Amino acid sequence: MKNMMNRVMKGAAATALAMGVSVGAAQAQDDTIKIGVLHSLSGTMAISETTLKDTVLMLVDEQNKKGGLLGKKLEAVVVDPASDWPLFAEKARELLEVNKVAAVFGCWTSVSRKSVLPVFEELNGMLFYPVQYEGEESSKNVFYTGAAPNQQAIPAVDYLMSEEGGSVKRFVLAGTDYVYPRTTNKILEQYLLDKGIPAEDIMINYTPFGHSDWQTIVSDIKAFGSAGKKTAVVSTINGDANVPFYKELGNQGIASSDIPVVAFSVGEEELSGIDTGPLVGHLAAWNYFMSAESPVNDEFIEKWQAFIGSEDRVTNDPMEATYIGFNMWVKAVEAAGTTDVDMVRDEMNGITYPNLTGGIAVMNTNHHLTKPVLIGEIQDDGQFQIVWSTPKGVIGDAWTDFLPESKNLVADWTAPISCGNFNITTGKCSGQNY
Amino acid sequence: MLRIPVSLRARPVILAFLALSFLLDLLSATPSRADDFETSVAKLNDQSFTVKEEAVLELVQSGDDRALAILSALQDGELFSHKKQNNVIVFSQEIDGAPHAIDVLTAADLGEHGKRDLKKITINNKLRGALKAALGALRLYSKDPDTRIAAAKAVLANPSPEALPLVVEAIEKEQDDAVREALDMAQAALLLTNGDAEERLAAVGMLSGSMDPDVWQVLGRAAGQEADADLAAAAQAALASIENQKSVYNLLETLFFGVSLGAVLLLAAVGLAITFGVMGVINMAHGEMLMLGAYTTFVVQQLMPNAIEYSLFVAVPAAFIVTGLVGIAIERSIIRLLYGRPLETLLATFGISLFLQQAVRSIFSPLNQPVTTPDWMSGFYAVNGALSLTYNRLYIIVFCILVFLALLAVLKRTPLGLQMRAVTQNRAMASSMGIRTGRVDALTFGLGSGIAGIGGVALSQLTNVGPNLGQAYIVDSFMVVVFGGVGNLWGTLVGALTLGVANKFMEPWTGAVVAKILVLVFIILFIQRRPRGLFALKGRAVES
Numbered sequence: 001m002k003n004m005m006n007r008v009m010k011g012a013a014a015t016a017l018a019m020g021v022s023v024g025a026a027q028a029q030d031d032t033i034k035i036g037v038l039h040s041l042s043g044t045m046a047i048s049e050t051t052l053k054d055t056v057l058m059l060v061d062e063q064n065k066k067g068g069l070l071g072k073k074l075e076a077v078v079v080d081p082a083s084d085w086p087l088f089a090e091k092a093r094e095l096l097e098v099n100k101v102a103a104v105f106g107c108w109t110s111v112s113r114k115s116v117l118p119v120f121e122e123l124n125g126m127l128f129y130p131v132q133y134e135g136e137e138s139s140k141n142v143f144y145t146g147a148a149p150n151q152q153a154i155p156a157v158d159y160l161m162s163e164e165g166g167s168v169k170r171f172v173l174a175g176t177d178y179v180y181p182r183t184t185n186k187i188l189e190q191y192l193l194d195k196g197i198p199a200e201d202i203m204i205n206y207t208p209f210g211h212s213d214w215q216t217i218v219s220d221i222k223a224f225g226s227a228g229k230k231t232a233v234v235s236t237i238n239g240d241a242n243v244p245f246y247k248e249l250g251n252q253g254i255a256s257s258d259i260p261v262v263a264f265s266v267g268e269e270e271l272s273g274i275d276t277g278p279l280v281g282h283l284a285a286w287n288y289f290m291s292a293e294s295p296v297n298d299e300f301i302e303k304w305q306a307f308i309g310s311e312d313r314v315t316n317d318p319m320e321a322t323y324i325g326f327n328m329w330v331k332a333v334e335a336a337g338t339t340d341v342d343m344v345r346d347e348m349n350g351i352t353y354p355n356l357t358g359g360i361a362v363m364n365t366n367h368h369l370t371k372p373v374l375i376g377e378i379q380d381d382g383q384f385q386i387v388w389s390t391p392k393g394v395i396g397d398a399w400t401d402f403l404p405e406s407k408n409l410v411a412d413w414t415a416p417i418s419c420g421n422f423n424i425t426t427g428k429c430s431g432q433n434y
Numbered sequence: 435m436l437r438i439p440v441s442l443r444a445r446p447v448i449l450a451f452l453a454l455s456f457l458l459d460l461l462s463a464t465p466s467r468a469d470d471f472e473t474s475v476a477k478l479n480d481q482s483f484t485v486k487e488e489a490v491l492e493l494v495q496s497g498d499d500r501a502l503a504i505l506s507a508l509q510d511g512e513l514f515s516h517k518k519q520n521n522v523i524v525f526s527q528e529i530d531g532a533p534h535a536i537d538v539l540t541a542a543d544l545g546e547h548g549k550r551d552l553k554k555i556t557i558n559n560k561l562r563g564a565l566k567a568a569l570g571a572l573r574l575y576s577k578d579p580d581t582r583i584a585a586a587k588a589v590l591a592n593p594s595p596e597a598l599p600l601v602v603e604a605i606e607k608e609q610d611d612a613v614r615e616a617l618d619m620a621q622a623a624l625l626l627t628n629g630d631a632e633e634r635l636a637a638v639g640m641l642s643g644s645m646d647p648d649v650w651q652v653l654g655r656a657a658g659q660e661a662d663a664d665l666a667a668a669a670q671a672a673l674a675s676i677e678n679q680k681s682v683y684n685l686l687e688t689l690f691f692g693v694s695l696g697a698v699l700l701l702a703a704v705g706l707a708i709t710f711g712v713m714g715v716i717n718m719a720h721g722e723m724l725m726l727g728a729y730t731t732f733v734v735q736q737l738m739p740n741a742i743e744y745s746l747f748v749a750v751p752a753a754f755i756v757t758g759l760v761g762i763a764i765e766r767s768i769i770r771l772l773y774g775r776p777l778e779t780l781l782a783t784f785g786i787s788l789f790l791q792q793a794v795r796s797i798f799s800p801l802n803q804p805v806t807t808p809d810w811m812s813g814f815y816a817v818n819g820a821l822s823l824t825y826n827r828l829y830i831i832v833f834c835i836l837v838f839l840a841l842l843a844v845l846k847r848t849p850l851g852l853q854m855r856a857v858t859q860n861r862a863m864a865s866s867m868g869i870r871t872g873r874v875d876a877l878t879f880g881l882g883s884g885i886a887g888i889g890g891v892a893l894s895q896l897t898n899v900g901p902n903l904g905q906a907y908i909v910d911s912f913m914v915v916v917f918g919g920v921g922n923l924w925g926t927l928v929g930a931l932t933l934g935v936a937n938k939f940m941e942p943w944t945g946a947v948v949a950k951i952l953v954l955v956f957i958i959l960f961i962q963r964r965p966r967g968l969f970a971l972k973g974r975a976v977e978s
Contacts, residue, residue, distance in 0.1 A: 042792065044902055046800035164483060166560050177947050207946045210906050212897040213698070215691040215827070216941045226647040228654020240802055240898040247807070247896075251824040253814055257562040258591075275806055280511075281559050377558060380511070387483075387558045 032075045033068075033339055035060070036095035038106025038116070038127075043083025044210070047240060048318070049108050051269060052130060053078060055319045056105045058307040059326045069333055077101055085115045092116040096123045102339035103128065103329050105322060110134060110179050117142070126341050128329065130321035132264060132286075134183035138398040138411030138420035141341075143348060144368045145325040146318060147287055148396040149187050153234070155373040156262050156285035157188060159388050160232045161195065165375075166260065169229040170201040172221050174237055177206040181236035184264070188234060190402045201229065211241045214248040222252060225259045233261040242266050243274050246282070256281025262375070268314035271382045279378045287357075287371040288320035289384040294358035314382070320356045321369075327353045328363055349414055359393055366411035366420075368396025471498050472539060475523055478508065479515045483558050490561070494568045495596060502572045504538050509565045514552035519544055526552060567592035574604040579613050586616035590623045591648040598624045619644065623652045634665050642672030643679075645818035650676065683820035688938050694827035696934025697834035698896065700927060702907040703914035704841060705886025707926040709761075711915050712858050713878055715769055716776055718783040720911055721904025722790040723883045726760060727753035727890020728899040729794060732803045743808045746891065753887035761883025765876045773875075787908075791901045802900035811895060830892050837888055842923060844881070854878045858921075917957050919967030929968055933957075 037056045039049035060076045068074055077099045081088040088107065095101045096119065103126040107113045110133050120127050120141040132147040160168040173188055175181025185204055192202055203224050205217060225231035237245055242263070249261065262283040268290045271279075290301065300323065305311050332347035333339055348363050355361040355371060362370040370393040376384025399409035399421065411420045419429035474496065477489035490508075493501040507513040507525055515521040516535050524535040524544060535544040535552065557565065570588025573581055582604075589597045601621050608614045619641065626637035638656065641649050650673065657669035702724060709717040730753040735745045764786060772779045811829055816822040845851040856864040857874045865871045893903065910933075918929025933953060940949040964970065 042795065042800070046795065047802060047900060050800050164558070164560060166563075205945065208950065210902070211946060212906065213691075213695050213946075215694065215824075216688070216938060217946065219687060219691070220942065222647070226650045226654070228651050228656075228658055240900060243802070243898050244896060247826075248824075251812060251814055251826060252822065253816075255562075257559050257566060260559050269801075272801075272804065274804060278812070281562055283559075385556055387556070 032073045033070070033333075034075050034077050034099055034101045036092075036099065036101035036104035036106065037076050037078045038081060038088065038091055038095065038104050039108065040083040040112075041078075041080040044239070045083040045108050045112075048269065051316075052105070052108070052318055052322055054308060055304070055322045056326065058304060059323065061307070062303070063330060069330055070337065070339075081106075081112070085109075085111050088112040088115045089119050092119045092125070092127075093123070096120070096125045102126070102333070102341075103344075105130070105326065107131070108318075113142070124341055126329075126344065128322070128325035130318045130325055132317070134180045134187075135398055135400055136183060136403075136406055138366050138368070138413075140345070140367075140413055140420060142367060143325060143328075143363065144396065144398075145321040145328075147371065147373075148368055148398060149184055149400055150397040151287060151371060151373055151394050152264055152285050153184050153188055154191060154402075155390060155394065156264070156283070156375060157191065157234060159285075159375050160234075160260070160262060164388065166230055166232070168232040168260075169197070170224070170227070170231040171197065171203070172224060172231065172233040173202065173204045174217070174221075174233055174235050175204075175206055176211070176236065176238040176241060177208055178238070181206065181238070184236050185234075187400050187402050194402065207237070207241065209238070209241065211237075212244045214245050218245070218248045218252050218254065221259065222254060225254075231259050233259060235261050235263040236265060237263070238265050240270070242270055246274060246279050249282075250278030256283075256377070267316035267318075268383065269316045271378065272312075272314055274382075276378050276382050277380050280380050282378050283375055283387075284378070284384060285373060285375050286317040286384075287373060288315075288317045288355070289357075289374055289376045289386055290315045291376070291383045291385060292357040292374070294356065296354060296358070297356040300356055324353055324355055324361045324369065328361075345413075362393070364395055365414045366396070366398045367413060368398055368411075370395045471496050471500070475504065475539060478504075478513070478523060478555055479521055483561050486555075486557070487561050487564050490564055490568050491596065494571055500538065502569070505565060505569050505572065507538075508555060508557060509562070509569060511554060511557075513538070513555045515555060516544065516547065516551060517553055518547075518551050523555070524552065563592055564594075567594055567597065571597040571600045574600055574617075575607075579610045582608075582610070582613045583616045586613065586620040587646075587648065590616075590620040590646075590652070593620075593624045593627045593652065595624070595628045598628060619646070619649065623649070626652055626656055631662060631665070634662070635668055638665065638668045638672055642675060644676070645679065645683075645820055647819045650819075680820045683818065687821050688942070689935065690823055690827070692935030692938035693931065694831055694934070695938055696931035697827075697831045698893070699910055699914050699934055700930035701830070701834050701837065701889035701892045702886075703911040703926055703930055704838060704923070705882045705884075705889060706911045706915050707918075707923055708841075708882030708885060709879055710912070711921045711923075711926065712854065713875070713882070714776075714858075714920075715879070716780045716783065717882075718780060718908065719764065719787040719790060720886055721906075721908035722787045723757045723761065723886035723904070724890040724893055724907055725794065725899075725901065725904040726757045726790070727887030728805070728894035728903055729798065729803070729890075730756050730887065731891045731894040732798075732805050732899055735806055742806050743810065745806075746808060746895075749891050749894075750888055753891045754884040757887025757890070758880040758884030761886075762876050762880040764883075765879035769879065770872070770875065787904065791904070794901045798901075800901060802898045805894045805899045807895055826895055830895070833892055837885065838923070838927060841885060845923070850874075850877060854881075913954070913957055915967075916961065917967055919969035922967075922969040925967055925969035932968075 037053050039053040040046050041050055041053060057076055060074045063069060063074050077095060079091040079095060081091045092104065095104055105128045107116060107129050108131050113129055116127065117139055121139060125141055127142045128145055129142055130145050132152050135148040159165040171192060173185045175185055189202055189204065193199065207217065221233060260281065260283055262285060264285060266284050267286060301315055304315055305313055328348065328351050331353060332344045332351055335347045336343040349365050351363045352360050357372060359372055364370060372393050373390045374386050375388040376386050379385050398411040399406040401407045408423050408425045409421045410424055412422060422429050474489045474492040477485055480486055490505065493505060504513065512525060514524050514526060516524050523538050525538060526533050527536050532546045535547045537544055566588050570585040573585035576582050576585065589601060601617060601624060605614060605617045605621060608617055622637040622640040625633045629637065641653055653669045653673050657666050657673055659666050705723060706717060706720045709715050709720060731749040734749040734752055735742060738745055768782050769779060772782055807826065811826045814822040814824045845854065853869050853874045856869060857871050861871055897903065914929045914933060915926055917933065918925030937949050937953055940952055944952060
């Protein structure tokens, strides 16, 4: 009987450990600050999100080496939402209620962000979201350190239409069938129409997640591009569907000088799975490239490769966004002298931190960053060569000016507005935060 | 990874050319022209792409023989500026196993250079287009007729007025008919963009009926012209007639796409046709067998990095053995205990599939693994401008047929096949005839799994090799087997091809998402009418 009890106790302790509530945690709470890491470590998104989990762990490690924060050690609580959107909400609740974390770094897909939003607003948590997204949102409890559409999509299209980018007159908007590409393409379509591109010169195409048979679509693009006007593809194709897409482009002999493809979801990490020889010259728009020449970037890459233990591992844009978000939070906590969410949030407004490309990132009152926009061409070593960049940082716009339903909306989380969707014509806040 | 062999191959040619041209230059060049040339070359290292483009045009017009080598190196990304030696423009060449910098102007060896001493001279897409045309113009006099044809096509694709005198001269000298034809087309394209009204109309006549997409571009530009209504009308008429011809080829192309998709489906499903179709095991781990086959390809390529071209020939038997053994292990340890209990089998195999996925994630990392496509599988065979067949798809169709025939032969012509069929048709009778049914079950499941592994090798060439590879194909595989008729290999073949072709014919109208949904709806309705699929087995085995 005693044996039995022992076993039960051990089992309970193990379960508690596994859930991240170690027995010692209660006593240790005073000298550690906990932060949550909410990235999928299994399932379809594991490919992208695992890297970000490692990035946060590296940043925590580094901060602790510098003596921690407010004299306390930082402790990362890692949970695995397993690419399952409802599970994201459950895990977020667990982090905030059970682990009492001071801030959470996490989410990749927009649907996972939408799933955790109500939890963060209800429990007044703080989320740092590090991925480029479709905009049309600004929550009091979220800081968006990835690009809004005006920091990626619009400048990329401007570049294509410029003389330097090849004076493109005809556009294929190709994307994966979900909210980010659909919204981005809606914005881009309106923007192109406003710029005088006729509707028949815009082709829009959606494919399912993980699409692997690109023959028909690539052949259609080829046909669309042989009508006498310079054509380009604007790709919001997500995740690993890109690999077979680019392979098919190469196989059907579409060179970047004929029909360039500019992608918003293809970075160094995605390219590390393919032979980029046939892709040289295709483009990507980001706020960061691993090839950016600056001392902070060199240092960051060196630390990352040492932390992960491989010289082959690359860095990418969402990693930079995580880096900026983490360091801004550290700075804000130091300024506030506490990890209290409300006080840290007030300090976050207008806070600055050097980004990795050599400039300064600013957190605006709409909870979006000011960052430079870069266009890079794929090289045969899987890296990007920066061919164009905005002369200075671009302010992230939460509500796009190119859609009728959102052009009158602004987000400003400082008094007197303090609203994520303030209508400047009616002077009212809709009251809904997301 | 490709860079080293290519540059090694290109290097002696460039250098020989350089030395030769340098000698010629010493004999003929006048000093002032040479100075201009040097300034133009120095301009290549400018920050601005516009200045670089000017420099490229100047180099073409210089008539200097060194221009060709310099511009082709620039196009291939093998032109550098030397950071330690006043940013002179250099090639990099391997001499006695060490990289040396070679001055492009004097061909002088500037000595060994370190990894970070050279800075690549960068180009962008616009410059890339200009370079292609410039090199085309320079290569019009190449010794090799194929190079001359390619050069004429490059001029056609990017017609700039500077090329016209060069093309006219080349036509006069040209002996080869095929090359002359290409040159005539290039001249027409140049005249269409730069000639007078009469020349332009004549050019449209010359270009009409061509099946070259670059010609369509040129005609399309002319058709969009508003200044000259006659010309626009003529160009539009030419394009309309081309459009008619194109539609036939487009049909053929769609058919090819459909067959190739069918072949992929068949490769993915044929293993399941054995484990599910013949044995009746609802095998949810089938997708993971495909995945293991693809990972075997990756491992084989890691083991033989210098023989990627042959790696697939090793990977096919290796994948068969690996996944076959895994299949036998699964059958002996788990499925054996669950025969006749389909629900439990379904759950158990689903568990195995999750287990295998996570195992691969732990061993290889959750990231996708790079599987290289051998050179012989890249590129396409162009029937004409409207119809080109990609090599990887062609090979996969052929491979698929071979696998299918081999499997048929095993089932119909070997003792093992005979025993398999005997056991599945009447287990008790087979057992009493002295067949060791347990052993046959294990081998059958191993065969099905092994074939799935081979399918995985093929899939590794088309899609991502990652832990989720199998999930993407498991539904398709079941669809094919159920549609074709359980237990019938020919049914699987016909089912795969039908679904592939139907999907591809619908896709242009409905888009990829809806096409897939329609196929699914169609199968549901079809199964309502014919629950046993296209080719239903008849007889006692079915009733039992």
